Amino acid sequence: MNTQKFGYKKLYIDGQLIDSVSGEKDDVVCPATGEVIAQVAKAGKEDAEKALEAAQKGFKYWSKLSLAERTEWMTKLRSAVLEKEHELRTAMVHEMGKNYEGAYEDIEAVINALEWYPAAMKNLREEQIPDYENTHTHKMISKPAGVAVAYLAWNFPLLNVGFKLGPALAAGCSLIIKPSALSPLSTYMIGEILHEINFPAGVVNILSGPSSTVAHTMTTSKIPAVLTMIGSTATGQKVIADSTTSIKKLGMELGGNAPFIIFEDADLEVALNLAVILSFWNSGQICVAANRILVHKNIYEKFMKEFVKRTSELKLGFGLKENPDVFMGPVVTRSDRDRMFDLVDDAVSKGATLEYGGKIPEGFPEEGNWIEPTIVSGITPETKLFRQETFGPVAGVMSFETDDEALELANDTEFGLASYIFTNDHKRIERFTEELEFGEIQINGVKYAIYLPHGGIKNSGIGHDCSHLALDDYLVKKRVSTAI
Incomplete structure (x- = not known):
């Protein structure tokens, strides 16, 4: 077994790079050669619970920051990702077999999302509602929904991360990212970057492990306000069924034909x-x-x-x-x-x-x-x-x-x-x-x-990735009515 190419990557929870509670590791296998090119910490139920608690604390901090402060952190992350572009692209080539040029699409999605969504959030305008009896003024305001959990597919490891990271952070939500066990390497490397720049603890958490324990624990928890995913329709149906322990917002990009x-x-x-x-x-x-x-x-x-x-x-x-x-x-x-x-x-x-x-x-x-x-x-x-x-x-x-x-x-x-x-x-x-x-x-x-909406109808999903519409998954609306 040769894991020297990328070594061993740890979970990123509450601002720290840590081993899983069990100490177990998953091999990352290169589909081009069959070679084990890295190992990642394999999360379990207790790790998922840690991530949920960390994200809950992270949300309390992050949601109170001004948009300008959140933007400053997102810009810092964007710059750090650009500095590691070659390493990240090379990791994606090895972990899922895409070519180097194609891997740039993933990098581009991350850096574009981290830049575009703060601007989109800034451009959101309060909706004014007319009062036909002229007794009140009314407006709709947007507030961050809470902790978001993102389940991601393996085919575009970092593009999928960007599609969730950008709108969630801009909206003021904390986020738990669960990459696919087939291509977790580059996402774990994002965790290392977050740790290097001292990103606020608990705001972003990254862990991979069996869906039967990790995803089930997070989906059935009452902590998340948002469940978002990119994956198959069958997986989406499973997440919806398991989510009913509480009322959660759902955003899903599912199968296509x-x-x-x-x-x-x-x-x-x-x-x-x-x-x-x-x-x-x-x-x-x-x-x-x-x-x-x-x-x-x-x-x-x-x-x-x-x-x-x-x-x-x-x-x-x-x-x-x-x-x-x-x-x-x-x-x-x-x-x-x-x-x-x-x-x-x-x-x-x-x-x-x-x-x-x-x-x-x-x-x-x-x-x-x-x-x-x-x-x-x-x-x-x-x-x-x-x-x-x-x-x-x-x-x-x-x-x-x-x-x-x-x-x-x-x-x-x-x-x-x-x-x-x-x-x-x-x-x-x-x-x-x-x-x-x-x-x-x-x-x-x-x-x-x-900036272009990406979403399906029928059994292909709920909501949208990309564009201002993606922000809807991470925001709740409040009506404020004031008597004249």
């Missing part, structure tokens, strides 16, 4: 470029990935030929800084790779065609979780590729003939996060904007930014 609809009048070059990126960037492990690619029958063959060609040209590899041309790395676990093979086998058994990939590439470490970028054509609503969130580098493609058919296929899912359409027909755009059942509809392009 995005339709990527290309009409015959689309700019095919743009659609092809984005189909490749949204299918295979981050090894397809993205909640807004192009899960079901729907192509008009008149351009289907042309699209497929070029889609396969461009996919075959993607470079696979271990995306360290010295390998800048690597586009796609491994998937996070061996079981996830096996799940990709199952999705392909299921589709082919039901009449679909494997167009490209579907194999373990040659020349890579056998201990790694490598799979070729894969394209399956002719999927149907009966296949798992159509029904399930893929969350891996397998693109399912199907054709359609009419707008009605495309709309019916697109909405035929329990999920409702992202959707994409490519067309220059303004009437069609107007109709699909109205009738697509998704929280995000992107037309002829793709854009994500800290």
Whole structure:
């Protein structure tokens, strides 16, 4: 076992770096090589209780600071993260297999959130409510909700941290972050940075451990006022069920099953470029990935030929800084790779065609979780590729003939996060904007930014990450009515 690369990382609770009560440790395994590259303290029930008590004290202190004082601390943290950018990016490449360029997205999310949310909080205005009898004045004021607990997915370790850290701290909440046990390393390193800059104790706490003990303890506690998460719909349902020991605010970005609809009048070059990126960037492990690619029958063959060609040209590899041309790395676990093979086998058994990939590439470490970028054509609503969130580098493609058919296929899912359409027909755009059942509809392009709302409907979530709307999860409203 070689843990020398990143060493051993401790829990960050109440401003201190500490071992878990049990003394247990979790291995952090590199999905590219199968090598253990670090160990982290493995939290248990008692550690979760410590974090809750620390966050409760931290909230009392942090919520009383002025926004200017909170902003000063957030700016200090932002600068410290920037100083450790290379180390953090390298850790993410090792812990979940993304490439070095992709890891910058995570850093960017943290530094942008720490800068943008204090400004957004400053720009919040008290709502004035008219009094129709002219007997009172009325206003709505916003106050921090309390302790927030954030459960995070493994696919964008620090981007997910940024999406929670920024609005929570700006709003005046204390925060407990539980990263996924699959990629806790870079988040634990944020704990080390917080400790180095003497960030106020208890305001941010970081621990990872089994959900059955750590998450259950925090979710069922009456201390948190806010539960927020990024993860699967099944996990979200479990958190909701366990949370009912008290009334808590919930913010959840859950599963997706995005339709990527290309009409015959689309700019095919743009659609092809984005189909490749949204299918295979981050090894397809993205909640807004192009899960079901729907192509008009008149351009289907042309699209497929070029889609396969461009996919075959993607470079696979271990995306360290010295390998800048690597586009796609491994998937996070061996079981996830096996799940990709199952999705392909299921589709082919039901009449679909494997167009490209579907194999373990040659020349890579056998201990790694490598799979070729894969394209399956002719999927149907009966296949798992159509029904399930893929969350891996397998693109399912199907054709359609009419707008009605495309709309019916697109909405035929329990999920409702992202959707994409490519067309220059303004009437069609107007109709699909109205009738697509998704929280995000992107037309002829793709854009994500800290100031743009990111959220789903149906079984894809509650509330929003990013934008001023994310602040709603961490604020409570008070009505103040004064007699004239």
